[in-house]
Amino acid sequence: MSASTGHVGAGRRVAGPLVLAALSLACAAKWTVRTTPSPIALQWPYQPNMAKLTFVESLTGFSQQKGSQAALKAFVYGRDHGQQNAFVLPVAVATTRDGRTAVADMGRRCVHLFLAGEQRYLRLTGGKNEKIVSPVAVVFDDELRLYVSDSTGKIFAFGADGAFRFTVATAGAEALRRPTGLAYSPDRKLLYVVDTLANKVHALDTSGAYAFSFGQRGDGAGQFNFPTHIFRTRSGELYVTNSLAFRVEIFDEDGTPKGSFGRHGDGSGDLAMPKGIAVDKDGIVYVVDSLFDNVQLFNRQGEFLLTLGSRGTDSGEFWLPSGAFIDDNDSLYVCDTYNRRIQVFRIAESYAESAN
Secondary structure: OHHHHHHHHHHHHHHHHHHHHHHHHHHHOOEEEEEEEOOOOOEEOOOOOOOOEEEEEEEEEEEEOOOHHHHHHHHHHOHHHHHHHEOOOEEEEEEOOOOOEEEEEOOOOEEEEEEHHHOEEEEEOEOOOOEOOOEEEEEEOOOOOEEEEEOOOEEEEEOOOOOEEEEEOEEOOEEOOOEEEEEEEOOOOEEEEEEOOOOEEEEEEOOOOEEEEEOOEOOOOOOEOOEEEEEEOOOOOEEEEEHHHOEEEEEOOOOOEEEEEOOEOOOOOOEOOEEEEEEOOOOOEEEEEOOOOEEEEEOOOOOEEEEEOOEOOOOOOEOOOOOEEEOOOOEEEEEEHHHOEEEEEEEOOOHHHHHO
16 A cells, blocks of 8 residues: 555656646747648639639637647647637637737637737636626727627626726616627727617727617617627728628618618528628628528628638538628638638739729
8 A cells, every 4th residue: 555655646746747837838838820721722703703802721729839838738638638729619700900819719618819929829718707608709999908798698808918807797777688799999989789689789988888879679770680790890880780680781880870781582692691790991791691601792782792602611611600800901701610610811902993
């Protein structure tokens, strides 16, 4: 018995320092985005047409860079430790000019935050007493603070360093029922929150204080039937997917209706389950349709232009996609949720002029 006990104790004396060393090294570890390029060149529309969209790569998670730190962690934790930072159900993404990336992952009940300038990765799960349960949207403000919409009824706010700041569970006198899409206005310093069950969009300031709301249940101008996603254009218009009305609604930043388009159907230009939405510099609107497993492009008047993708698992194909985002470098990000990845496409600017 004494010999056996001594053997176990020796093992603990060896493992203990290794664990402590791995934990301390993790703080200084360098991280990178895990990407998968396409084996062939892909563009839409197809060749020989000029490309409006070109596939770049798929993002599948975050990994430690190769080196002694990663090797030590693999020795202590096992080779599958890096898989803990792979996407499971990515539903929303946002990036900033300094290269940081936030991904809402419903499968992991967290937000993956990558700070490219520091090559640092953080997994955000909420505060000490308030945990993220169902993250469905992310957005940065102009101070690089991050806001996360949790569809169970809260908005989580984090600092530029990733530190938890606060949660918001009300908009004025109303409790948030199912907060979903998020957008931020740097001009107004306002956060716009879609509340799907309330059929409203709430505006909050960066401290979470209530400003105003717009929208109600109905089928008229400025009314909603279970809206989900929202995108603010560079010119200050708000595009909202009015999902069960099968339309896209357009508002100014005061909530005044400026137009709408869309119809239910199963043909090109029809909508079946519109979710993510984004608008590029040319005013082209990108609407993710989760049921069609594609992204459809429209002009400002709602005229159908092009379909990106189809159902499948290859590059440029989707399986129940959800959120969309366009960054400052004219890249389109589409959350290919059930393929556990985010697909990235390069957008050709001034396409109509170049094509003529």
